[in-house]
Amino acid sequence: MSLAEKIPQQLQAKIDNIIDNVEPSPWLNAAEQADYIEKIKALLKEKDAVLIAHYYVDDAIQALAEASGGYVSDSLDMANFGAQHSASTLVIAGVRFMGETAKILSPEKTIIMPTLEAECSLDLGCPIDEFSQFCDQYPDHTVVVYANTSVEVKARADWIVTSSNAIQIIEHLMAKGEKIIWGPDRHLGQYINNKTGANMVLWQGYCVVHDEFKLNELELLMQAHPDAEVLVHPESPEGVIAKADFVGSTKQIIAAGKRSKADTLIIATDHGLFYKMSQQVPDKRLIPAPTGDKSATCKSCAHCPWMAMNTLVNLYEALRDGSNVIEVDEVTRQKALIPLNRMLAFSRQQGILTAGDA
Ligand code: 13P
Numbered sequence: 001m002s003l004a005e006k007i008p009q010q011l012q013a014k015i016d017n018i019i020d021n022v023e024p025s026p027w028l029n030a031a032e033q034a035d036y037i038e039k040i041k042a043l044l045k046e047k048d049a050v051l052i053a054h055y056y057v058d059d060a061i062q063a064l065a066e067a068s069g070g071y072v073s074d075s076l077d078m079a080n081f082g083a084q085h086s087a088s089t090l091v092i093a094g095v096r097f098m099g100e101t102a103k104i105l106s107p108e109k110t111i112i113m114p115t116l117e118a119e120c121s122l123d124l125g126c127p128i129d130e131f132s133q134f135c136d137q138y139p140d141h142t143v144v145v146y147a148n149t150s151v152e153v154k155a156r157a158d159w160i161v162t163s164s165n166a167i168q169i170i171e172h173l174m175a176k177g178e179k180i181i182w183g184p185d186r187h188l189g190q191y192i193n194n195k196t197g198a199n200m201v202l203w204q205g206y207c208v209v210h211d212e213f214k215l216n217e218l219e220l221l222m223q224a225h226p227d228a229e230v231l232v233h234p235e236s237p238e239g240v241i242a243k244a245d246f247v248g249s250t251k252q253i254i255a256a257g258k259r260s261k262a263d264t265l266i267i268a269t270d271h272g273l274f275y276k277m278s279q280q281v282p283d284k285r286l287i288p289a290p291t292g293d294k295s296a297t298c299k300s301c302a303h304c305p306w307m308a309m310n311t312l313v314n315l316y317e318a319l320r321d322g323s324n325v326i327e328v329d330e331v332t333r334q335k336a337l338i339p340l341n342r343m344l345a346f347s348r349q350q351g352i353l354t355a356g357d358a
């Protein structure tokens with residue numbers, strides 16, 4: 001077994017254990033929820049802070065981000081918004097790599113997260129020492145990593161990509177004749193290989209949420225809804241991606257939904273996206289792609305266990321106490337900044353990010 005396959009497999013038990021021990025969010029009644037929202041809004045003003053949330057976090061946090069002058073988006077756009085915003089504190093509701101990305105881009109700002117326990121299976125499945133050893137086996141290859149990685153892995157990379165810009169960046173590198181190592185998501189890597197012919201060497205990590213989407217059940221659902229369009233996040237398995245009418249990042253899936261003429265959309269991504277999606281396309285029927293078939297487990301819920309760790313309560317406490325601050329080593333940060341800035345500059349040039357996005 002190659003190094004690229006061994007490490008993610010070894011980590012599976014650890015990841016399963018983490019998922020099994022995720023604490024359920026505290027239940028709040030409507031009055032308590034409203035009270036937390038008002039207290040958080042007041043603290044955001046008092047502390048010159050802005051709340052930036054990913055589409056997969058709790059609906060109430062997404063609504064609060066928007067109502068308080070913050071932002072809800074995909075990982076690329078969150079990074080761009082935070083870097084361009086004038087607030088001295090960024091509160092990142094999402095998973096740790098998103099907070100770290102904000103810190104890499106804005107070292108002068110205080111970056112707070114509702115919890116520092118919110119990980120990502122892609123990040124956990126790509127430890128720096130083993131990944132670096134893997135890269136060393138291909139010294140003439142350009143190292144491209146997904147944003148869902150640690151600061152150390154980013155610092156080892158030549159390029160960072162997100163699902164919004166991965167295809168364009170790989171095509172750009174191919175045009176220059178570069179050979180490429182890709183990590184950590186094997187499904188996204190395979191999708192890029194299939195679409196571009198890049199023949200990248202793939203690390204074998206995966207997202208525990210998207211890996212659960214099931215082809216057989218999706219086919220049955222498509223038969224039941226023959227006019228539906230299928231929108232898929234590229235962290236999903238190859239067979240599921242092959243059925244898609246559109247493949248893209250969370251933000252791009254929403255945009256594709258808005259463009260779509262179909263009355264019904266089948267969506268293969270974390271169900272957190274349905275909050276924003278249903279606002280944007282209120283007249284369409286939205287159906288979650290199936291995660292359950294004969295091999296389904298209790299983890300097949302299409303919701304990221306780490307995103308779910310962000311709650312109004314821990315968000316309030318972190319902001320109140322100035323706790324859960326993201327720190328990164330300065331030397332590593334400066335190394336990681338190079339490929340990150342490369343990605344942002346490329347994305348702006350290509351119109352994937354526009355200067356006015358923030
Ligand atoms: P996006 O960049 O599409 O927001 O994806 C981030 C992520 O973690 C999806 O699982």
Ligand code: SF4
Nearest residue numbers: 095120121207209304
């Ligand atoms: Fe990571 Fe998957 Fe969660 Fe996204 S949904 S943060 S890729 S574990």
